[in-house]
Amino acid sequence: MSDPNRRPAVVEVHEGGLTVRWSDKSPMHLPNYWLRDNCRCPKCRHPGNGQKLYEIVDLPADLAAIEAMVAPDASVKVLWSDGHRSEYAADWLNAHDLIPSARDARRPQVELWGKTIESALPVGEWPQMLQDPAKELAWLDRYTALGFGLLRNVPTLSGMVAEVGDHLGFVRVTNYGRLFDVISVPNPNNLANTSLGLGVHSDNPYRHPSPGVQLLHCLEAGAPGGDTLLVDGFHAAEILRKENPGAFALLSTVPMTFRFADDKAELEARQTLITADMDGVVTAVHFNNRSADWLDAPIDLAGRWYAAYRVFAQILKRPELELVFKLGPGDLVVMQNDRALHGRTAFDPNLGRRHLQGCYIDRDGIESRRRVLKRRTTNRTDAAA
Structure with a gap:
C-alpha cells in the first residue's frame, strides 16, 4: 500500500501519459485519457455536484500531455495538447494509485467466517x-x-x-x-x-x-x-x-x-x-x-x-x-x-x-x-x- 504522506517529487511526460516519481522513489504511471478524465476543474466538473460537464467524445482522439510540473504545494499541473490545463492534488493522486497494492487496499475489507x-x-x-x-x-x-x-x-x-x-x-x-x-x-x-x-x-x-x-x-x-x-x-x-x-x-x-x-x-x-x-x-x-x-x-x-x-x-x-x-x-x-x-x-x-x-x-x-x-x-x- 502507498504511504499516504508521500508527495510528488518529479513528473515526466512521455508518449501515452505521465510518470510521477514520488518522494519515496516509487513511480506512478498515469495514462493520458485516465488523467484528463479525472480533471476536477470547474470547466470539467460542476462545482456544486461534481458531475462531468463534457462527453468523453468531446476530448480529441490524439489527446496528449504537453507539459507537466510539480507545484510548490506538491500538486501536479498539466498542460494538454488541446490547451486545457489541469491540476491534481497530491492527496488525490495518492488515493487513486493504480498499483496492485493500492487497488487491494481500496477494496472493502472482507472477513471470511464460519x-x-x-x-x-x-x-x-x-x-x-x-x-x-x-x-x-x-x-x-x-x-x-x-x-x-x-x-x-x-x-x-x-x-x-x-x-x-x-x-x-x-x-x-x-x-x-x-x-x-x-x-x-x-x-x-x-x-x-x-x-x-x-x-x-x-x-x-x-x-x-x-x-x-x-x-x-x-x-x-x-x-x-x-x-x-x-x-x-x-x-x-x-x-x-x-x-x-x-x-x-x-x-x-x-x-x-x-x-x-x-x-x-x-x-x-x-x-x-x-x-x-x-x-x-x-x-x-x-x-x-x-x-x-x-x-x-x-x-x-x-x-x-x-x-x-x-x-x-x-x-x-x-x-x-x-x-x-x-x-x-x-x-x-x-x-x-x-x-x-x-x-x-x-x-x-x-x-x-x-x-x-x-x-x-x-x-x-x-x-x-x-x-x-x-x-x-x-x-x-x-x-x-
Whole structure:
C-alpha cells in the first residue's frame, strides 16, 4: 500500500501519459485519457455536484500531455495538447494509485467466517444506534466486513422491519409487497411459509437484479425449532476454489436459470452461482436449490457443471461453516443477500407460534448510509482539530 504522506517529487511526460516519481522513489504511471478524465476543474466538473460537464467524445482522439510540473504545494499541473490545463492534488493522486497494492487496499475489507464466529456476533442495540451515529457506523463497519449483522431490541410491531429498512437504505417493493410475513400457512406459494427446514440459500435469484440485502425481524418465537442458519458464501466459494479450481471456474462462468411463478408473477433470470471480478475476487454468490430451474448450457459442459454444483452444495453443508442461532422477539438480522446464505431448522407450529417479517433493500442504499456516516464523522473530527 502507498504511504499516504508521500508527495510528488518529479513528473515526466512521455508518449501515452505521465510518470510521477514520488518522494519515496516509487513511480506512478498515469495514462493520458485516465488523467484528463479525472480533471476536477470547474470547466470539467460542476462545482456544486461534481458531475462531468463534457462527453468523453468531446476530448480529441490524439489527446496528449504537453507539459507537466510539480507545484510548490506538491500538486501536479498539466498542460494538454488541446490547451486545457489541469491540476491534481497530491492527496488525490495518492488515493487513486493504480498499483496492485493500492487497488487491494481500496477494496472493502472482507472477513471470511464460519461457526466459530458465534462467540463474537456483530450485534447492535437498535435504540442506541438511533441515538448515536458512532454506534451505528461501528455496526455498519462490522456488517460490511462480515456480510451480516444482528440488531437487538427492535420494537415487536408489525411493519417495523420496513422502518429499519428505510433507515438503513431504501425498501424495495417486490411481488411480495413492501414487506412480507414468514409464517406457516396452508397451501403456501413459497416453502418459506411452511414449517419445513430450509437449506441455506440466497433470496430471489430469479430477479434482475436480485435483492441486495434482506432483513428478517422476529415478532414471535414460541415454536420449538426454527433456528436460523447462516453460511458465509464467500468463504465457501474460496474453499471450492482451493479444493477444486475447475469446479470454481465452471460455477463462475456458466449461468443457471432460476425461476419463480405463482398466479400473479412469473420471474426468471440466468446468473452464475459464483461471481468474481476481473481480479478474481469473489463478489457474489447466488445459491437457491428451490428456485433453480434448468441449465441452458452446451452439452459438453452440462455434466461437468452438475458435478461442480454438487461439490459446492456439499461444502455449504459442512458443519464448521454453519452459524446457528435462534432469533427471539425483537431480534432482527440484516443479511447481504449475495453473500450470507440463510436457512432454518424445522419447527413445530402446533407447539407455539413463529412469526417473522421481512423486507428487502438494495445493497447500494446501506453502503451509501455507511459512507455518509463516515463522511460526517470525518468532517466533525476535522472541524474539532
